[in-house]
Amino acid sequence: MYESYGICVGGKWRAAEGGATAAVLSPVTGRPLGACATASAADTRDAINAAEAGLMAMRALSGFARADALHRIADEMARRALEAARMNTAETGKPIAQAEREWVLSVDQFRWYAEEARRIYGRIIESRVPRGRFEVTREPVGIVAAFTAWNFPASLPARKLAPALAAGCSVILRPSSQTPGVAMVMVDCIRAGGLPDGAINLVTGSTAETYTPIMADPRVRKVSLTGSTRVGQQMLRDAAATVKKVSMELGGNAPLIIYDDADLDQALDLSVATKFANAGQVCVTADRFFVHESLHDRFVDGFVKRAQAIRLGDGADPATGMGPLINKGRLAEVDAIVADAVAAGAKIETGGKRAAGFNEGNFYEPTVLTGVTDDMQVFAEENFGPIAAITRFATEDEVLARANKGEMGLSAYAFTRSPDRARRTVAGLKAGMVGINSFALAAAEAPFGGTRFSGLGREGGSEGIEDYLDTKLTQLVF
Structure with missing residues (x-):
């Protein structure tokens, strides 16, 4: 079921170091659906290195070029909708109609952020300095690490990948090891969009071998999580060491x-x-x-x-x-x-x-x-x-x-x-x-997120791209 994928490094599928795999179990039968690649710490560092190279290439693309790529990704996702829904149902057990609906909403994310990529605006401010002016511009925050939960294995990655790519970031996706297949299909669709090598990367595996190297590396400038409040609190502590930008959608009641x-x-x-x-x-x-x-x-x-x-x-x-x-x-x-x-x-x-x-x-x-x-x-x-x-x-x-x-x-x-x-x-x-x-x-068009212990930041809407952008001020005097 997972044999044609593996981990994705530099936009290419490959086996994990030493061919390491772990079983993914069906919630319907309790029996293995297949064996999924499990990345080592070295594999994860390879993904970070690839994302660093990918970021330089992504920054060179115009917003219009990124928009065209996201539309191509959405087209490929639409073409593979039934495959993705069946994978979702196999991994989560949810009714196929719910899985199909989730994939449709995921395609919407790429369509929406394709258009947002064309609308990353700056502004000009009059300066008090003679012959001067301020320019405010928006730039991609850098390498993004996206951590997603198992309950919505399509829509949760889409909410992170689409705005990050639209902003010009490169991404390392770490989906839940309980539902890796849906994320693999999505990443494979992204590969078909024509973005630079290294724009999209995927690792699956243990916390020690995937999460820990990502959080320790100062080149990763932004992390986005969907998970429990307990995990979110730990991520905030871990992100402090390298002052990463953090957004998260946590628990609710x-x-x-x-x-x-x-x-x-x-x-x-x-x-x-x-x-x-x-x-x-x-x-x-x-x-x-x-x-x-x-x-x-x-x-x-x-x-x-x-x-x-x-x-x-x-x-x-x-x-x-x-x-x-x-x-x-x-x-x-x-x-x-x-x-x-x-x-x-x-x-x-x-x-x-x-x-x-x-x-x-x-x-x-x-x-x-x-x-x-x-x-x-x-x-x-x-x-x-x-x-x-x-x-x-x-x-x-x-x-x-x-x-x-x-x-x-x-x-x-x-x-x-x-x-x-x-x-x-x-x-x-x-x-x-x-x-x-x-x-x-x-x-896709509405900001999704919580307050207090339920999270930080928003996914979706015009607000959803903000966490993937840095603001730069320039003073020009001529």
């Missing part, structure tokens, strides 16, 4: 508020579909469901019926509505979170156990809990699984105060028919992104 004037059917249809997409392994999904006391029982009843109708199975089957969790460790953690909630007094309305009828793989039932309190682990921390934890609230002030508890601030949601209440809610929620009667936050 999103509140969803269902006000008493909400369209109940709309709220149910959208929230159930979103909660159980990718088996709940989504940083921006709603974890904490605050439902007005007047709608609570009807909401729970409707949520349970819809959850019970979801068909579990292999994502390659078009009839599958929810696939497995990524690995056995995630399965055990979700099981433990539910057990802790029940021990603390929560009630299982449906689900709450490993799925029956699956003798292999990491399947867990769509789960709905009620009677939860704010201090339970399932509410206080991101559960990153197919668990909807539902509680009641009485007043707007109360629910906003409860929704803002904790350290995370990635996304938040509310359903209401009142524009005034919507505006008050948006103003009152401490989150980088807020959806009102909608969960559709991820789009």
Whole structure:
């Protein structure tokens, strides 16, 4: 499955040092999908050296040339869409329709940043010095290292690679070792775009052999991470030694508020579909469901019926509505979170156990809990699984105060028919992104990211290219 790839150094595929490989396991069966190359520290240094040469060539390209290349990359990605979606489903277990949609959104990133590459503007400022003027220009920050998680193995790399290349940087991508194949397909598409050798590089392997050399090398000037808050905190400490520029999208624990004037059917249809997409392994999904006391029982009843109708199975089957969790460790953690909630007094309305009828793989039932309190682990921390934890609230002030508890601030949601209440809610929620009667936050044209312990910087939109650019001031006197 991975034999035609390997690691990518200087825009070329090759085997890792000594032919080292590691198995990639199917979350559906638990059996190996294939053997993926694992880079050594020497391989990683080779990638950095190649990226250094690639950066010089990238800086020589105009924004128009980079834009044309990104459009060619998007064309190649569109051509290979089915291949990429099948790889995504094989590695993550997510339903094929979700995998196809993810690749489409990834192509959008390259299309969007192809156009942004043409619009990296400077400005002129009048100087106080006679016959002088200031010029403000934007330059690529340098070599970029992109570290991505397994839950969205297409869209997460695309959000980093597209703006970095548009800005004129060279990139070293280090995808999750659990889902390397999708990133390999994307990098292969980038190779077809005609960018200079060294513009794109890819290494997979252990932290010691990949992450550590990258973070220690002062030539790498920018790192971008999608991962856990714990990993992000460590990256900030490691980046300080060489003063690297850092952006990161970390964990979430999103509140969803269902006000008493909400369209109940709309709220149910959208929230159930979103909660159980990718088996709940989504940083921006709603974890904490605050439902007005007047709608609570009807909401729970409707949520349970819809959850019970979801068909579990292999994502390659078009009839599958929810696939497995990524690995056995995630399965055990979700099981433990539910057990802790029940021990603390929560009630299982449906689900709450490993799925029956699956003798292999990491399947867990769509789960709905009620009677939860704010201090339970399932509410206080991101559960990153197919668990909807539902509680009641009485007043707007109360629910906003409860929704803002904790350290995370990635996304938040509310359903209401009142524009005034919507505006008050948006103003009152401490989150980088807020959806009102909608969960559709991820789009190439919109800035994606959080506040507080949920991250730094933004991906997407005009803002997404900013972290890959340095500002230079020049004083000219003639």
